[in-house]
Amino acid sequence: MGPTNGGILETPALDIETPGILQRVSEEGGGYTFARMAAAARDGDARAAEVAREMAWEQLHCGPWHSVLPIWRDAYSMACLHVAKHHFAGGDFSETIRVLDLGLIMGGTLLRVDLENAVDKVMAVLEERENGGNNGEGSDNGGGLLFSSADFNEAEVLRSLPAKSLSSKLVARRSGLSLEGFLRDYFLMGLPVIISDSMSHWPARARWNNMEYLKRVAGGRTVPVEIKELRKDILVPDYSYAGGGELRSLNAWFGPAGTVTPLHHDPHHNLLAQVVGKKYVRLYAASLSEELYPHSETMLRNSSQVDLDDIDDNAFPNVRDLEFMDCILDEGDMLYIPPKWWHYVRSLTPSLSVSFWWSNPEGSP
Structure with missing residues (x-):
């Protein structure tokens, strides 16, 4: 049976931009055959849309x-929209979503609004069908937990950490840290800090540990690490506007226990918010860059050759003696990582985190 919500996906941007895309793909890309297939797809030919x-x-x-x-x-986005329309009209919603997601990931920006609106419509139809007309009541309750503290064996988990973990200098922890205090004591000083008790008002704190909720909003999706449907559950912290800079990136990270991000550094200020689960983080000051043996290749210069889980003492004889800070991020913690500070991250449990990257104002050092 076909969908009850209109039976079609509306694509106003596609309707407007089609002539220009077909002209450009023919003149700039030599895509004359593509243009013919796309024109046939617009007229209802499902096979032409796939081709x-x-x-x-x-x-x-x-x-x-x-x-x-x-x-x-942009041509790929166009073709994805045509293919998605046919799947949607036939009631194959999972394939519709898969095609639209690929268009969002691989396509251009010209038709992004149509792709996003189409995803919203399909997800609404799916939610209506799954809820069976109960208007979503109780949708955030029930279902299994992604992480339960009752299942966390701290002694066992800590044995998996790199040598000397949690035995030296712990990252400072501040509860209810004011923006002024953050600027004065950490941002301007270029020092890491854990800010606790500042995420309790996020819907994500109540929702993201619910497996049924995660399956409903993103379980059938083909997505990169940014998941649009979860964006409404988080709020951008005031801290990430410190210094008058510009928010550059917002990413959600999901992984099982044992997931490791090797030692590296980033060019921006970073606020890592732990929503569900626990993570271990080790930090080395930017001044220790050369001692951490960065790769020589341009694309990898922000990554260390050192494997902290299995340090080669012959190749990297002094690494074990370098000073570092470390910590365990608990649910509700935010960790500020200054630019160019090296960091290694290990998920101790199934984990959902959000990172906020922001830059200094233009012209600042």
């Missing part, structure tokens, strides 16, 4: 990503 999507996909993978003509990314 057009396959042709655009091949163009996206014909060489290094930076060498792909931007028009082919």
Whole structure:
């Protein structure tokens, strides 16, 4: 049975931009055959829509990503919308969502509003069907927990950490830290700090440990680490506007126990918010960069050659003696990591975190 919510996906941006995309893909990308297939897809030919999507996909993978003509990314978005329309009209909602997600991940920006609105419509239809007309009541309750503190064996978990963990200098922990105090004592000093008790008003604190909720909003999705449906559950902390900079990136990170992010540094201020579960974090000051043996290749210079879980003392003889700070992030903690500070992260349990990256004002050091 087909969908009850109109039977079609509305695509106003596609309707407006189609002539320009087809002209550009023909003139700039030599995609005359694609243009013919896309025109047929617009007229209702499902097979032509699939062929057009396959042709655009091949163009996206014909060489290094930076060498792909931007028009082919918009062409891929166009083809995904045509294919998604056919699946939606036929009632195949899971395939509709998969195609739309691929369009969002691999496509251009010109038709992004149509892709996002189409996802919202399909998800609404799915939610209505799953709730069986109960208006979502009780949707945040019930279901299994992603993490339960009752199942956490601290002694066992701590044995998995790198040598000397939690035996030296712990990261400072402040509860209810004012913005003024954050600026004065940590931001301007370039020092890490854990800020506790500052996320209790986030809907995510109540929702993200519920497996049924996560399955409902993102369980059938093909997504990168940013998950749009979960964005409404978090709030950007005032701390991430410190110094008058600009928020550069907001990412959600999900992983099982034992997931490791090797030692590296980032160019921006970073506020890592632990929503569900626990993580171990080790930090080395930016001044120790050379002692941490960064890779020589340009693309990897922010990553260390040192494996903290299995240090090669012959290759890196002095690493064990370097000073570091470390901590265990608990649910509700935010960790401020200054720019260029090296950090290693290990999930001690199933974990959901959010990171906020922001920059200094233009022209600042």
